[in-house]
Amino acid sequence: MTAKRGLITDSFKVVKKARRGGKQDKRPTPPPPQKAEAEIETAREEELQKLRQFDLDCRFGPCTGISRLERWERAKLHDLKPPEEIRDLLLQTSDDPEYSQSLWSEYPV
Amino acid sequence: MFSDLSAQKEGSSLLSRPASEDQGPAVFERTSLAYSPCSERYSVGERNFGRQYAHIYAARLMQMRPLLSQRAKQKWGSDVLIRKLCDMQTGEQCCIVGTLFKRMELQPSILKEISEEHNLLPQPARAKNISETDELILEDELQRIKLEGKIDKDKCVTGSVIAIYGAERNDGKFTVEDFCTADLPLQRARPALSADRFLLLASGLGLGSSRADSMLGLQLLVDMVTGQLGDLGEQSGAATISRVLLAGNLLSQSTQDKDASTKAKYLTKKTQAGSVEAIRLLDELLLQLVASVPVDVMPGQYDPTNYTLPQQPLHRCMFPLSSVYPTLQLASNPYQADIDGVRFLGTSGQNVCDIQRYSSMDSHVEILEETLRLRHLAPTAPDTLGCYPFYLKDPFILEECPHVYFSGNAPTFESKLIKGPDGQEVLLVTIPEFSSTQTACLINLRTLQCEPVSFSAFSADEDEESEMNISH
Numbered sequence: 001m002t003a004k005r006g007l008i009t010d011s012f013k014v015v016k017k018a019r020r021g022g023k024q025d026k027r028p029t030p031p032p033p034q035k036a037e038a039e040i041e042t043a044r045e046e047e048l049q050k051l052r053q054f055d056l057d058c059r060f061g062p063c064t065g066i067s068r069l070e071r072w073e074r075a076k077l078h079d080l081k082p083p084e085e086i087r088d089l090l091l092q093t094s095d096d097p098e099y100s101q102s103l104w105s106e107y108p109v
Numbered sequence: 110m111f112s113d114l115s116a117q118k119e120g121s122s123l124l125s126r127p128a129s130e131d132q133g134p135a136v137f138e139r140t141s142l143a144y145s146p147c148s149e150r151y152s153v154g155e156r157n158f159g160r161q162y163a164h165i166y167a168a169r170l171m172q173m174r175p176l177l178s179q180r181a182k183q184k185w186g187s188d189v190l191i192r193k194l195c196d197m198q199t200g201e202q203c204c205i206v207g208t209l210f211k212r213m214e215l216q217p218s219i220l221k222e223i224s225e226e227h228n229l230l231p232q233p234a235r236a237k238n239i240s241e242t243d244e245l246i247l248e249d250e251l252q253r254i255k256l257e258g259k260i261d262k263d264k265c266v267t268g269s270v271i272a273i274y275g276a277e278r279n280d281g282k283f284t285v286e287d288f289c290t291a292d293l294p295l296q297r298a299r300p301a302l303s304a305d306r307f308l309l310l311a312s313g314l315g316l317g318s319s320r321a322d323s324m325l326g327l328q329l330l331v332d333m334v335t336g337q338l339g340d341l342g343e344q345s346g347a348a349t350i351s352r353v354l355l356a357g358n359l360l361s362q363s364t365q366d367k368d369a370s371t372k373a374k375y376l377t378k379k380t381q382a383g384s385v386e387a388i389r390l391l392d393e394l395l396l397q398l399v400a401s402v403p404v405d406v407m408p409g410q411y412d413p414t415n416y417t418l419p420q421q422p423l424h425r426c427m428f429p430l431s432s433v434y435p436t437l438q439l440a441s442n443p444y445q446a447d448i449d450g451v452r453f454l455g456t457s458g459q460n461v462c463d464i465q466r467y468s469s470m471d472s473h474v475e476i477l478e479e480t481l482r483l484r485h486l487a488p489t490a491p492d493t494l495g496c497y498p499f500y501l502k503d504p505f506i507l508e509e510c511p512h513v514y515f516s517g518n519a520p521t522f523e524s525k526l527i528k529g530p531d532g533q534e535v536l537l538v539t540i541p542e543f544s545s546t547q548t549a550c551l552i553n554l555r556t557l558q559c560e561p562v563s564f565s566a567f568s569a570d571e572d573e574e575s576e577m578n579i580s581h
Contacts, residue, residue: 058250061167065160066500074501078171 047089048098054086055103063102069094071102111307111346111551111560135341137348139402140306142449142554144352150504151419151441153497162491164500166268169485170208170250172506173270176291176484177206181272184289189274194252199277205254206272207247209265213467214242216493238467239263247273247283258285263469264479268488291484293529296510300450302555307350308448309334309551309562312409312457312517315544316394317387318361326547326564331394333564335401350551353402356517356540357409357442357457360387365411384413388427395431403436407444409457409518417495418459418487419443419504443486445511449554454507455515460487461539462518463494473539474523477516481507481527481535511535513552518542522550522561 055063060075060082069090075082093099178191181204190203197203215238245262246253256262258275265271275286311330315323332338336347364383398404408414408423415421422439425432432439440446443456461476467489470476480486486505490496510533519539527535536557541548547565552558 061171061250062161062163064163066164070500074168074171077501078168079175080171 047093051086051089051099052103054083064104064107066102067100068102069100111305111349111553111562135344137336137345139348140304140351141403142306142351144403144446144448146438146440146446147452148441148443148445151443151445153419153421156497158498160498160500162496162498165491165496165498165503166208167250168500169268169270169503169506170206172503173291173484174206177270177272177289180289180291181206181274185274185287191272194247194249194254197277199279202274202276204272204274205247205249205283207249207253207270209267209269209271210246210248210253211262211265211267211467212244212246213238214240216467236466237469239469247271255282256285257282260285260288261469266464266468266489267492268490269483269485271483290482292482293531293533293535294484294507294510295531296512296529296533296535297452299512299534299557302449304555305349306449306554307551308453308554309350309353309549310356310515310517310538310540311353311543311549312356312519312540313358313542313544314355314391314394315361315542316359316390317364317383318544319363323544323547327394327543329564330543330549330562331397333562335397350402352405352448353398354405354444354453355407356444356455356515357407358411358518358542359391359406359409360384360411360413361544362411388413392428392430395428395437396434399431399434399436403438405438405440405444405446407440407442407457407517409442410459417497418456418490419497420457443505451513451554451557452509452511453513453515454486454511455513455538456486456517458516458518458540459494460489461516463487463489467493472523473516473519474525474537477514477537477539478525478527481514481537512557513538515540521546522548524550524559526557 051068054060054068054072059080060071063071066074069087072082072087072090076087090099097105181189181191185204190201192201192203192205194205194207197205215235217238243262245256245260245265247256254277256273260273269290271288271290273283273285273288275284277283314327329338333343333347334350334353336344338344338347364387395404395406406423408420410416412420412423413427414423420442422441425439428437428439431437442459443454445452445454447453458473460480461473464476464480465471465473468476470479480488484507485503486507487494487496490505491498510529512534513536515538517540519541521539522541523537523539525537527537529535534557536552536559538550538552538559540550541561543549546563548561548563550559550561
């Protein structure tokens, strides 16, 4: 019994210390590379914003359930003149689901 | 016509003296013809059912809009104002392209049935689901508007893409003055054939039903095609039947026992599915046919393949006897093929039956013509007809005008030759259900004439009479 109690309290303490330590570590570290990252972040945000605008353009039909590229290809097939830059952007970043999937992809159908 | 052809030779009647032995048996070479299936558009590669049906409607409108704008300009002058619903002004005369939606009070709805608030009994199955209170609504990409005026709401069905001409009134409803459909697509010229060649169409064989009264007629059909019936004249006529097309419902509805889905598994573990025996019967029947003539087999509503359109071909493994012959062609539903340069297109009849249920039209051949004018095989899919959720394009839109357009499992045989605005000529054929009518039909590929062939020895009425006589 005593041995078990000891173990539990030990483990609780260790875990708490580790968590606090981890959080404290993370907070101070980000600032130095933040500038470079912030630029990447804003560029990424702009790109995603463009893609969201593409999603919301009702001329190209519904966007749920299909990938952005599939939707672009469909618009192209039906001669609706989807913007070429969207396709280039999607081809460059094809492995990132935040780019390839539509705005509503997180929602269950 | 086939009946003239096979009755030509008076001399070689069965009543005459047998031919001398040294002449040997007469051999009639079956005429063969060029055949190329073009059903690729109806094969579904990936099966992804995660999508919604919004895509198929969007793709349909995207594909049809340019066609309909062109037709509208032809009909109402090139300066006609074609608007989208969102740009339209009240009172302005304009043309709008959109998808029809008919709100029907009597349309069966699962939500209505399960709603506890109403506590309704399940709706009874009706032959027609239309009523006085139906409303016709036109939808484009963004908006919808109620329609009134010169458009027959009972004849229209949900999902058809049309162009309407008129103006919006102050109360927000649109007064239709005229409307137009996409009409027939362009047609390839039909090659001139030198000799009469026939294609036999049959549907609704209904194998495996509890009533086996169509079996005699079916065996007669097989014997007629394989040249084992009649005299030499009839046999030489049979040799000109160069292909057989079976348009769906080869098995009877009764092979789909509902017990399997409602009863517990352990109770039905040892019962064999009703379709097993029926498929074996079909295999034996096909074996007799394919040994002599090329056969196309389309699946139908009650056949063991997927339920949703386009139905994929029946699997070869179900036909161990007949599938070894290269003449057996398992086709999809809808079916499309070039036979000696004649383009055939048709379905097993689900699309037509569904439109019959949701419109005032009753004649199958009239509905066939209507779908051709709408340039869409199955407008009611996916609303009331099962359909795969396509997203890229709608494969049921006709891109090329067929020469023969058929549908299976009709109550009676009907045929009609219609002409399109650009000189198209299309033969419409409704293939009767064989199990109830004992009738198949023959199409002459040279002249595009069509005639029914009936195999019934007794009609149903006579059967009843004879039974009554026995009881007396």
